[in-house]
Amino acid sequence: MADGWGATGAGDVRLTTYGDNISLRVTGGATAMTAVSTRGFVQVSVAGSLAAMSLGRADACLIETSADAGATWREVVAVRDGADDGVTLNRAALALPGADDNPRVLVRVRAVGGKRVSCWADAVTVTGERPAVAVDGPRADLTFDSLMTGPALAAPVPLAAFSPPAVAVAPTGRFAARLALDLTGATLAMKVLRDETGDTPAELAARVTLPPFDFAFVQDGADLVPVLRGVVVGDHPAWDWVVEPGRVWREENDRGWLRAAVPFALQERNANCLHNGVLTFLFRPDGSVSRVALEIASETCAYLKFDAWATVPARLTPTAIPDADAIIAAWRDEVAARLPVRPLAELARLRPDLNLAAFALGAPTDGDPPTAFGLVVDGVHYAGACQTRQGGYPFCDVLDLPSYSTAKSVVGGVGLMRLEALHPGSAQSRIRDHVPACARGDDWAGVTLADALDMATGVYGSTAFEVDENAAAGQVFFDVEDHAAKAAYACGHFHRRAAPGTTFVYRTADTYLLGTAMSDILRQAGEGDLYDDMVAPLWRSLRLSPTIMSTRRTYDAARQPFTGWGLTYHRDDILRIAGWLKGGALIDGRPMLDPALLAAALQKDPAHPGLTAGGPVYRYKAGFWARDIGGPLGCPRPVWAPFMSGFGGISVVLLPGGVTYYYFGDSGLFDWAPAAVEAARIRDMCS
Secondary structure (H helix, E strand, O other): OOOOOEEEEOOOEEEEEEOOEEEEEEEOOEEEEEEEOOOOOEEEEEEEEEEEEOOOOOOEEEEEEEOOOOOOOEEEEEEEOOOOEOOOOEEEEEEOOOOOOOOOEEEEEEEEOOOOOEEEEEEEEEEEEOOOOOOOOOOOOOOHHHHHOOOOOOOOOOHHHHOOOOOOEOOOOEEEEEEEEOOOOOOOEEEEEEEOOOOOHHHHHHHOOOOOOEEEEEEEOOEEEEOOOOEEOOOOOOEEEEEOOEEEEEOHHHOOOEEEEEEEEEEEOOOOOEEEEEEEEEEOOOOOEOOEEEEEEEEEOOOEEEEEEEEEOEEEEEOOOOOHHHHHHHHHHHHHHOOOEEEHHHHHHOOOOOOHHHHHOOOOOOOOOOOEEEEEEOOEEEEOOOEEEOEEOOOHHHOOEEOHHHHHHHHHHHHHHHHHHHOOOHHHOEHHHOOHHHOOOOOOOOOEHHHHHOOOOOEEOOOOOOHHHHOHHHHHHHHOOOHHHHHHHHHHOOEEOOOOOOOOOOOHHHHHHHHHHHHHHHHHOOOOOHHHHHHHHHHHHOOOOHHHHOEOEOOOOOOOEOOOOOEEEOHHHHHHHHHHHHOOOEEOOEEOOOHHHHHHHOOOOOOOOOEEOOOOOEEEEOOEEEEEOHHHHOOOOOOEEEEEEEOOOEEEEEEOOOEEEEEEOOOOOOOOHHHHHHHOOOOOOOO
């Protein structure tokens, strides 16, 4: 019997060897079970692999887990009749609600059926992350006295002060309230590290103020979930809030008060930059509340970097939340749907000689660490540290990330693929037939929606790489807030220089026109909004976070989705989108996207590989880049890897061998070849 496992039932439980591999064999009627403590760990997931043989229609091989002493069991892996070849290991993982910091998580392997049934369990693991923790013992920062009556926060402190220490106690029960910050006269203390905005004095003055903060929260044990999720667009001249789920805990020196921390981001108005922070406060269920301390110590924003901090009065009003049960259920489902997360260092188990530093792409020249990076192998997310200038970010799973131009893939590309599946022929519709501003003159004659998605409209100023995109005059396109002005620039600033479909020129304005045309097709069909009613429902089916369910839009009545930039992600959102695309974009077994467009985008259609884009080893097709990595990998033939790319240093790479690599930074690092070379040590990518 394997150490730590106990056996019950009529069947047999023993270790068996196949080649060099040792598995746990369980036969019909038997159960093998073990218990694991997850004390001190969060984001706990259970994973395992199963092979099966001799299953009948009612038989099954199961790996199951329980976080409540066996009162309820959740299925991790199941093999049933038809998949029982006795060899294939079927692997899956489950993020288990209630398993965080749990002294007894149960895992069992069951063989359901007669004595001929055989199940082989392999690589059964329980994994989690240790949260960023404060040093045990009395607090040095954000103490009870400092939050109650002491001096305001005078400088940034380590972000570990905003997270539960190892000695913290998680509360139980429910509590709901509105938290409002008194921002009258409040300003952010700010240390600017880079500013290439050219902001006016009025804009600089607005930058150190905050939008109104009045949000409802529901506490569910240790979780503190905001009722309103995603980017909250308001009237503030500089910022919009993004508020994410946080934590509640008790500390010995807080005199019976509860302590809470809430991760948030400030997103630049009418733009995509994100500045990530955390706020914290003490409270009692009767509504008593301390002042709120908040701190920003990282961003994904190439042209504006700063640290900021403040201490402000607050008001906490206990209130009934009618949808509290649904909010908590949705949050638990969101967590359960995530890929299992393990530290990047655990990749050494797969390949001990890996150079893990290569996945961080080297030290940025400005010394600023990347926001997030890592890779997915066999359905497991191996995550690098979410570093800030004040230590690790305590809430990596809900860290807000800007899409920038990766939205060209997941709104522009996925959008047209979905539209073509719903309304065949849409991709060959003419831009000028759906965008009135492009109907003047002949520049846009014959240009299709597919041409715009390919960055091959033939309307441009220069073929030199990104000269048109970065032209000083082009900043007006990004700065104006109404649709008419954006469309006027996109349609009229450049003129026809090549036949449509023949010449790649990168222009975000072309993707904006694509979105405008798609919106018009849907409007004429009476099918609602491009993003809300066609794209976001795909994400809801995949159980992605509420953060990705909205997009930046123009501020006028048109509310036109930006299409080529303006989404906000969690890292799990974009990784599961990448995996979904690689798997054929299926929901309930049915393809959701036009298969021809998807195949071309992912370099699976040799007849339509895309145009050369910025160099001989790069292509662009259907909103996706591709790079020939055969050379760096030492392959005997070209190996084209599709990828998404975003301003400042964002890459999401759909590597061969079932591997996805991602890097979100803002220091101009785009060469992800070193990461691909190391990933190729784990999975063969040449064949």
